[in-house]
Amino acid sequence: xxxxxxxxxxxxxxxxxxxxxxxxxxxxxxxxxxxxxxxxxxxxxxxxxxxxxxxxxxxxxxxxxxxxxxxxxxxxxxxxxxxxxxxxxxxxxxxxxxxxxxxxxxxxxxxxxxxxxxxxxxxxxxxxxxxxxxxxxxxxxxxxxxxxxxxxxxxxxxxxxxxxxxxxxxxxxxxxxxxxxxxxxxxxxxxxxxxxxxxxxxxxxxxxxxxxxxxxxxxxxxxxxxxxxxxxxxxxxxxxxxxxxxxxxxxxxxxxxxxxxxxxxxxxxxxxxxxx
Amino acid sequence: xxxxxxxxxxxxxxxxxxxxxxxxxxxxxxxxxxxxxxxxxxxxxxxxxxxxxxxxxxxxxxxxxxxxxxxxxxxxxxxxxxxxxxxxxxxxxxxxxxxxxxxxxxxxxxxxxxxxxxxxxxxxxxxxxxxxxxxxxxxxxxxxxxxxxxxxxxxxxxxxxxxxxxxxxxxxxxxxxxxxxxxxxxxxxxxxxxxxxxxxxxxxxxxxxxxxxxxxxxxxxxxxxxxxxxxxxxxxxxxxxxxxxxxxxxxxxxxxxxxxxxxxxxxxxxxxxxxx
Numbered sequence: 001x002x003x004x005x006x007x008x009x010x011x012x013x014x015x016x017x018x019x020x021x022x023x024x025x026x027x028x029x030x031x032x033x034x035x036x037x038x039x040x041x042x043x044x045x046x047x048x049x050x051x052x053x054x055x056x057x058x059x060x061x062x063x064x065x066x067x068x069x070x071x072x073x074x075x076x077x078x079x080x081x082x083x084x085x086x087x088x089x090x091x092x093x094x095x096x097x098x099x100x101x102x103x104x105x106x107x108x109x110x111x112x113x114x115x116x117x118x119x120x121x122x123x124x125x126x127x128x129x130x131x132x133x134x135x136x137x138x139x140x141x142x143x144x145x146x147x148x149x150x151x152x153x154x155x156x157x158x159x160x161x162x163x164x165x166x167x168x169x170x171x172x173x174x175x176x177x178x179x180x181x182x183x184x185x186x187x188x189x190x191x192x193x194x195x196x197x198x199x200x201x202x203x204x205x206x207x208x209x210x211x212x213x214x215x216x217x218x219x220x221x222x223x224x225x226x227x228x229x230x231x232x233x234x235x236x237x238x239x240x241x242x243x244x245x246x247x248x249x250x251x252x253x254x255x256x257x258x259x260x261x262x263x264x265x266x267x268x269x270x271x272x273x274x275x276x
Numbered sequence: 277x278x279x280x281x282x283x284x285x286x287x288x289x290x291x292x293x294x295x296x297x298x299x300x301x302x303x304x305x306x307x308x309x310x311x312x313x314x315x316x317x318x319x320x321x322x323x324x325x326x327x328x329x330x331x332x333x334x335x336x337x338x339x340x341x342x343x344x345x346x347x348x349x350x351x352x353x354x355x356x357x358x359x360x361x362x363x364x365x366x367x368x369x370x371x372x373x374x375x376x377x378x379x380x381x382x383x384x385x386x387x388x389x390x391x392x393x394x395x396x397x398x399x400x401x402x403x404x405x406x407x408x409x410x411x412x413x414x415x416x417x418x419x420x421x422x423x424x425x426x427x428x429x430x431x432x433x434x435x436x437x438x439x440x441x442x443x444x445x446x447x448x449x450x451x452x453x454x455x456x457x458x459x460x461x462x463x464x465x466x467x468x469x470x471x472x473x474x475x476x477x478x479x480x481x482x483x484x485x486x487x488x489x490x491x492x493x494x495x496x497x498x499x500x501x502x503x504x505x506x507x508x509x510x511x512x513x514x515x516x517x518x519x520x521x522x523x524x525x526x527x528x529x530x531x532x533x534x535x536x537x538x539x540x541x542x543x544x545x546x547x548x549x550x551x552x
Binding site for chain 1: 298300336338339341342343344345347348349352370372373374375376377378379380382383385386387389390391399400401402403404405406407421424425426427428429430431432433443446447450
């Protein structure tokens with residue numbers, strides 16, 4: 001999916017919500033466990049329940065890998081299911097990959113060719129040749145970690161007082177030259193909304209993937225104020241607050257309600273900032 | 277496997293060689309392709325051919341993921357095969373994982389519980405809480421990227437002249453406090469052998485995983501000179517130079533010859549530095 005199509009979907013659904021499919025088999029409703037593939041069945045119902053309100057889905061590979069081959073199968077089925085939806089959403093493999101060139105090429109093939117997702121999250125620590133192999137696929141995206149939403153982010157990304165330029169700024173400055181706004185996005189934790197201004201000065205036109213809304217405590221209004229651009233430029237993710245909104249027979253309905261609530265807030269903000 | 281057992285194996289085999297199972301289905305001998313699981317069959321033959329000379333094996337997850345569920349199955353079978361060998365080698369999943377706490381926990385379960393490897397490579401970019409979940413499993417190891425062997429390493433790891441302390445040093449200084457020499461190792465590219473001295477000043481007792489010998493051009497003698505410690509403290513990896521030493525019917529024999537050559541050099545060095 002290219003940038004314009006993504007923006008069109010955002011306007012159509014009046015939403016820039018991404019639903020994170022961090023599907024933990026120990027947290028899904030018990031009545032699903034008797035089915036052949038409970039993880040896929042859960043995802044399918046969550047997707048059906050939220051598709052009206054979400055422009056993107058982000059399965060987190062860790063939650064599938066921990067179930068071995070069976071988990072990998074559930075992941076593939078989930079992505080196939082997302083890909084056959086009529087108004088196909090933007091699909092992100094949250095995999096945080098990144099390795100030397102020939103290995104990154106293999107990861108790119110795994111996710112862009114084998115699975116056919118739109119985007120994959122990438123760790124920048126190993127530098128240019130670890131990221132570039134992800135940038136050579138038409139209408140596919142590398143979403144690079146800039147500033148993450150977790151506590152440990154302060155260890156290196158913006159830690160040391162003796163460093164004049166913070167690491168996340170160096171990564172954005174150097175990294176943006178590896179590709180362009182049509183094949184790169186950046187992960188920016190919502191819990192650091194005040195730093196979004198700095199980031200928007202460096203990458204005014206790129207899309208940003210914002211995790212950390214919901215259970216991680218980010219504030220949507222602040223994110224939009226500091227991060228929105230002319231083509232929206234934001235994909236905001238919520239995982240646990242939506243997919244685990246309920247854990248009984250009506251879990252899907254509960255997740256609809258949660259997704260709708262976030263979408264309504266987004267719609268209001270999109271109007272307020274004249275994007276609708 | 278704990279540190280003492282690893283050192284014992286090194287002394288027994290007179291080797292600190294790790295064979296990297298970067299098994300690319302397009303590069304393995306053609307006659308294997310008619311078998312049900314050519315990737316596993318290749319690995320099995322390479323393992324049998326090199327087990328006398330290698331103390332560790334390091335499957336690179338990218339090369340399996342790019343084949344989808346079938347690839348993941350080959351990876352699991354390879355690890356099962358390694359685990360049932362009588363003198364069980366040290367098994368490293370070269371996966372470069374790392375994410376927020378609850379996700380890293382899932383990756384740790386995937387590799388330490390589901391697959392039962394000894395160690396997994398981890399990217400440090402997201403800081404302490406992205407690494408710590410890997411440090412809570414008895415006799416299991418996180419091998420953290422410090423200084424990698426690729427060109428892009430210079431982008432952030434030791435790049436900017438305005439930064440007094442290089443990033444890889446900060447990562448070693450902070451990171452070593454997250455765990456200890458019994459649950460953490462460090463990835464240090466052999467192509468930067470001169471920087472090993474700096475690293476040994478910071479982490480004198482930790483084991484280091486050294487990729488980049490062989491096709492990547494690292495020099496074993498230099499690595500040993502600057503990196504060896506009292507318990508060896510080095511696992512040196514070679515991938516392509518060993519596993520693709522041949523590509524005909526005698527490929528396994530060719531890989532034996534290559535592994536033996538490296539082991540002989542290692543044996544000599546271990547004697548020279550009085551570890552044997």
